[in-house]
Amino acid sequence: MADVTFKSYAITDPSPEKTSERGPRVFAPSGLRLTGWVAKLLLGLAVPLTLLALWSYATRQEWLAEQILPDPLLVYDTTLDLLVTGQLTSELAVSLGRVLAGLAIGGGLGLFFGVAFGLVRPMDIYVAPTIRAICLVPSLGWLPFFMLVFGIGETLKIILIAKTCFLPLMVGAYEGIRSRPHKYDDVADVLELSRFARIRFVVWPSILPAILTGLRQAMSRGWKVLILVEMISSAAGLGYLMMWGRKAFQLDVVFATIVVIGLAGWALDFALTKFQHRITAWSFQSAA
Numbered sequence: 331m332a333d334v335t336f337k338s339y340a341i342t343d344p345s346p347e348k349t350s351e352r353g354p355r356v357f358a359p360s361g362l363r364l365t366g367w368v369a370k371l372l373l374g375l376a377v378p379l380t381l382l383a384l385w386s387y388a389t390r391q392e393w394l395a396e397q398i399l400p401d402p403l404l405v406y407d408t409t410l411d412l413l414v415t416g417q418l419t420s421e422l423a424v425s426l427g428r429v430l431a432g433l434a435i436g437g438g439l440g441l442f443f444g445v446a447f448g449l450v451r452p453m454d455i456y457v458a459p460t461i462r463a464i465c466l467v468p469s470l471g472w473l474p475f476f477m478l479v480f481g482i483g484e485t486l487k488i489i490l491i492a493k494t495c496f497l498p499l500m501v502g503a504y505e506g507i508r509s510r511p512h513k514y515d516d517v518a519d520v521l522e523l524s525r526f527a528r529i530r531f532v533v534w535p536s537i538l539p540a541i542l543t544g545l546r547q548a549m550s551r552g553w554k555v556l557i558l559v560e561m562i563s564s565a566a567g568l569g570y571l572m573m574w575g576r577k578a579f580q581l582d583v584v585f586a587t588i589v590v591i592g593l594a595g596w597a598l599d600f601a602l603t604k605f606q607h608r609i610t611a612w613s614f615q616s617a618a
Contacts, residue, residue, distance in 0.1 A: 382402060385399075385402055386401070386402050389401045389402070397581060398581065399581070400581050400582040400585060404582045405582050405585045405586050405589070407582075408580075408582040408583055408585075409586040409589065409590070412583070412586060417571070418571070418586075418587075418590060421566060421567055421570065421571045422568060422590065422594060424567045425556055425557070425560065425567040425568045425569070425594075426594070428484075428487050428488060428491060428556055428567065429491055429549070429552050429553055429556045431488050431491070431492075432487070432488045432489075432490070432491025432492040432494070432495055432552055432556070433491065433492075433495045433545075433548060433549060433552055435492040436491065436492030436494065436495035436496040436499075436548070436552075437492075437495045437496070437499045437545065437548050439492070439496055439500075440495065440496040440497065440498070440499035440500035440501075440503070440544075440548070441500070441503050441541065443461060443496075443500050443503075444499060444500040444501065444502065444503025444504040444506075444507075445503050445504075445507065445529075445533075445537075447461075447500070447504050448503060448504045448506075448508055448537075449507060449533070458504075461500070462497075465493075465496060465497040465500070466497075469490050469493050469494045470555070470558065472490070473490065473559075473562070476489055476490060477563075482563040486559070486563065487556065487559045487560070490555055490559055491552045491555055491556055491559075494548070494552050494555045495548035495549070495551065495552045496548075497548075498544040498545075498548040498551065499541065499545060499548050500544075501544060502537075502540045502541050502543055502544025502545070503537055503540065503541055503544065505540055506536065506538075506539070506540030506541060507533060507536075507537050509540075510533070510536040510537060511536070514532050514533075514536055515528075515532070517532070518531075538609065538610055539606070539610045542602070542605070542606040542610060543606070546599060546602045546603065546606070549598055549602060550595070553594075553595050553598065557569040557572075560573075561573050568587055568590060568591050571583065571587050572587040572588070575587065
């Protein structure tokens with residue numbers, strides 16, 4: 331019989347040297363996370379900074395006239411002036427108020443009809459095709475008709491944004507219900523849940539990730555349509571400020587507004603993304 335040697339794995343007090351050697355390892359993960367975060371930030375800024383450098387070089391070389399392509403420093407000074415006077419913040423507040431109102435109305439109706447089409451089979455068969463056909467007409471295609479019905483006031487802008495936000499949330503809710511695992515319904519049947527309890531504890535959590543994805547899409551589309559509508563017919567908002575700068579041949583105001591529109595849209599999408607990850611973190615973990 332072969333000799334068998336047993337190794338001892340008894341736990342002994344670590345020596346000061348070993349403790350000191352293991353000490354820095356405790357802080358290594360946080361340091362790596364910080365390094366990764368900084369690297370990600372720098373990589374994200376690489377393209378904007380490159381475009382800014384190219385823009386500055388183009389103005390120095392006078393590739394285009396200053397009336398067409400203003401200097402980045404001039405755009406920066408104009409942005410500061412608009413912030414100091416409060417005009418930029420007031421126009422931004424008007425645009426945000428409009429897009430949030432349209433999102434609340436159109437998104438709420440889209441969520442209602444999406445859930446109804448997903449749960450009630452007759453509505454999905456007889457009503458859903460008509461609603462989808464209406465929604466597939468671009469929002470700007472409805473602009474002439476809406477201008478005749480609602481005029482060119484504030485109602486027109488909110489109605490167009492609501493129409494734009496309706497479809498993403500309706501599709502998100504509908505697809506979330508249709509694609510959820512059927513075993514959830516089997517569990518609800520075993521527990522003999524009422525219809526309200528089934529929607530609250532089974533249907534709603536299962537479709538929440540799809541709804542939040544639709545919410546992000548609705549916000550993005552609504553923000554784009556808002557700027558277009560404000561450029562066509564408005565006396566306030568970021569789109570109006572952009573068109574005012576164009577008519578006054580102040581391209582620095584136009585470029586300053588473009589930068590603010592992009593940053594505001596990115597900030598809205600970033601906030602919704604963080605909210606989605608926080609609320610439905612379990613779905614990302616299960617997907618991984």
